[in-house]
Amino acid sequence: MINEDELVKHRARMAWGQRLRITWLSHSEPEQIGLAPEPEPLYRLSRWSRAVSGPSRAVATLAGGFAHKATKDIIWNGYLIPKGATVMGNIWAVGRDPEVFPDPENFNPQRWINEEGKVREELRAYTFGFGRRVCPGQHIATASVFVNTALIHWAFRVKTDPSAPIDDLAFTESANTHPLPFKVNFEPRVAATTEGIRELLEDYGV
Numbered sequence: 430m431i432n433e434d435e436l437v438k439h440r441a442r443m444a445w446g447q448r449l450r451i452t453w454l455s456h457s458e459p460e461q462i463g464l465a466p467e468p469e470p471l472y473r474l475s476r477w478s479r480a481v482s483g484p485s486r487a488v489a490t491l492a493g494g495f496a497h498k499a500t501k502d503i504i505w506n507g508y509l510i511p512k513g514a515t516v517m518g519n520i521w522a523v524g525r526d527p528e529v530f531p532d533p534e535n536f537n538p539q540r541w542i543n544e545e546g547k548v549r550e551e552l553r554a555y556t557f558g559f560g561r562r563v564c565p566g567q568h569i570a571t572a573s574v575f576v577n578t579a580l581i582h583w584a585f586r587v588k589t590d591p592s593a594p595i596d597d598l599a600f601t602e603s604a605n606t607h608p609l610p611f612k613v614n615f616e617p618r619v620a621a622t623t624e625g626i627r628e629l630l631e632d633y634g635v
């Protein structure tokens with residue numbers, strides 16, 4: 430049985446997917462709705478949808494970041510970090526700081542939006558590392574997650590299987606974490622069959 434917490438988290442995820450899909454539909458001409466979203470209209474989608482698709486706070490892909498080296502003596506919170514010391518940003522812990530991310534275990538896409546409905550840009554940067562060695566692939570990574578998520582929600586209704594609850598913390602113990610296999614059901618929504626969706630996507634070049 431899925432417990433209440435899991436149900437709430439699941440609803441939040443589904444609501445986000447639904448919102449992404451509605452945003453796509455509301456930006457499409459009626460005759461386009463059966464077509465796979467093209468990259469250009471996809472990028473016109475709300476910054477909101479794009480923003481929440483990128484940062485992987487709840488489960489950081491790279492929990493520890495890479496090793497950096499202090500270029501000078503640094504005093505931080507009363508501690509001396511000597512020149513030459515190896516320093517690693519704890520990305521997992523940053524994403525769980527309750528002062529910045531209240532109720533950190535909760536999946537809540539709304540936390541990325543401020544009271545004026547704008548994306549909180551100041552929160553987004555840390556999952557890709559820090560300083561001069563910050564991830565140079567962050568833009569392609571964010572765009573790729575966004576496009577893939579949008580296409581999945583355009584093409585399918587994704588539903589969990591109540592008989593196979595998903596363990597949100599089941600990940601590989603590798604430097605770059607990957608989810609362990611889990612079960613969801615993909616129901617085709619823009620064509621009758623998965624083969625039909627494949628044909629629609631051929632125009633898209635994927």
Ligand code: HEM
Binds near residue numbers: 495559
């Ligand atoms: C969601 C996907 C990704 C995440 C979360 C991620 C995260 C990171 C992090 C945390 C670092 C360490 C930065 C630091 O030292 O402070 C890093 C470095 C790096 N990433 Fe990514 N990355 C992602 C995707 C990519 C992609 C798609 C590429 C290439 C196309 C890429 C290329 C690199 C390279 C080359 C470095 C080493 C940079 C250096 O040491 O100078 N990453 N990434």
